[in-house]
Amino acid sequence: MEIRLLGTAAAEGIPALFxxxxxCERARKLGGKNIRTRTSAIIDRELKIDFPPDTFMHILIEGMEISTFQHLIITHTHHDHFFPEDIKMRSEIYAHGIEYPLSISGNESVVSTCKKVLNHTLQAFTIQEFKPFQTYKVGKAQVTPLKADHKPDENSYIYFIEKNGKSCLYGHDTGWFPNETFDWLSDKTMDVMILDCTNGLIDSRKNHMNIAAVKQLKETFEKNxxxxxDTRIIATHFSHNIGLTHKDLEALLHPHGIDVAYDGMKIDI
Ligand SMILES: [Zn+2]
Ligand SMILES: [Zn+2]
Ligand SMILES: [Zn+2]
Known part of the structure; x- marks a missing residue:
């Protein structure tokens, strides 16, 4: 399984828009891994997780071939994860040479928004609603949406993704995991965990996690x-409000065996 992290920031990006x-001034000066676009990942160039407003830029940076992904799964409808107006650019007139429908899956809000925004262009898309804790075949992968602690007016999901005998927990956006999610994961093995670390050293693990929660989660899964x-543990979805550079984050997380995500990071498992 090849996982490519296309973006690694929270909603505002780093440096934040305005x-x-x-x-943010320091990030602008330092550049490199301190520049973070809104989060998304792609697995084996066929399964994309989330569609942020920076997708246009991700395709420019990564090359046109990443636009040929066949499956899109959405975690929740916050705009930094789901920008349907640009998904519409895959429909007739806006795009040529489209030979297969893109499958889009997510919660009830994702489905109803897609049906509204992608109106009249359903031949370019197939849309499926995911229910929590049910396993779906998505291309060559098995995907299970698990409940997150995030955006309580909808079923916000984190994803357990299995393919070719390997498994990935795509764990954001979420605060400390709900008990049902821990229960579901109790007999699973994970080869990579990509975890919400929006809050850095800020003392909050509700809706989003912080460094302490990521460390505790690692210990909990180790104990069980x-x-x-060899499991890779990667922290991501950072906010500018935490005031930590990429190097600062590495100094805080590396001693605990946790990697720090950056835009363009490739994970082979
Ligand atoms: Zn987010
Ligand atoms: Zn800022
Ligand atoms: Zn969110």
Missing amino acids: CQCEH RNIHQ
Whole structure:
């Protein structure tokens, strides 16, 4: 399984769109891994997770071939994860040479918004509603949406994705996992976990997690043998409000065996 992280920031991006805070100014100066676009990932170039407003830029950076993904799964409808007006650009007149419908799956809000925004262009898309804790075949992968602690007016999901005997927990956006999600994961093994670390050193693990929660989650899964010594643990979805550079994050997380995501990061498992 090849997982490519296309973006690694929270909703505002880093440096944030209009922000003149000290951290954003520093990120502008330092550049490199301190520049973060809104989060998304692609697995084996066929299964994409989320569609942020930066998708246009991700395709420019990564090359046109990443636009040929066949399946799109959405975690929730916050705009940094779901920008349907640009998904519509895959329909007639806006795009040529489209030979297969793109499958889009997500919760009830994703489905109803897609049906509204992608109106009259359903030949370019197939749309499926996911229910929590049910496993679906998506291309060559098995995908199970698990409940997140996030955006309580809809079923916000994190995803357990299995393919070719390997498994990935795509764990954001979420606060500390709900008990039902821990129960479902209790007999699973994970080869990679990509975890919400929006809050950095800020003392909050509701709706989003922080460094302490990511560390505790790792310890919990270690104790229950859900992860093994080669499991990759990667923190992502960082906010400019935490004021930490990529190097700062590495200094805080590396000693605990946790990697720090950056835009363009490739994970082979
Ligand atoms: Zn987000
Ligand atoms: Zn800022
Ligand atoms: Zn969100």
